[in-house]
Amino acid sequence: DAGITQSPRYKITETGRQVTLMCHQTWSHSYMFWYRQDLGHGLRLIYYSAAADITDKGEVPDGYVVSRSKTENFPLTLESATRSQTSVYFCASAGSDGAFFGQGTRLTVV
């Protein structure tokens, strides 16, 4: 199916563990994004990528790592999860017709 998919949809992890959130898109959009959404803050850009092997920091990049070895995939890794990273994470891809979002990953760090 065409679109953008995130996995997992829900994740509980412990403080200090590494966790990777996956994002896959089928539109061949060059741009991909990771946002986090927290009450009172709306959506904030963590990292984005303009093309394979090109990534850049957004508004809140600390504690996160991204890679983009293939155009269709844009994984987000929390190297050592902290409770402040409990949030809902949205991946998006964008072309000239706009930016489109995955269903989100609800991450809880305990």
Place this chain on the structure above:
Amino acid sequence: SQQGEEDPQALSIQEGENATMNCSYKTSINNLQWYRQNSGRGLVHLILIRSNEREKHSGRLRVTLDTSKKSSSLLITASRAADTASYFCAYGYSGTYKYIFGTGTRLKVLA
């Protein structure tokens, strides 16, 4: 902060009334988009307006863009209870597709 601002933060109206939400941003843009998000769900793309457009319609939605004032508005006409959601604007920086979101407007439509 790069984040755009929306107002009002919250809006409560009766079914059948019109709802207007405003978005302001801080830089030159390629385009501006509006999204709807129902509670606990993903973001649904509603409409995109390009920087050289001033007004765009889609069904009961009307979007305007004033690049001189760096602002946009979303009008929902004849609102329905199903329109109850949060609405966000997102603008793309000129020359890129890097999108920054506004803070959102929570709309409640009372039946």
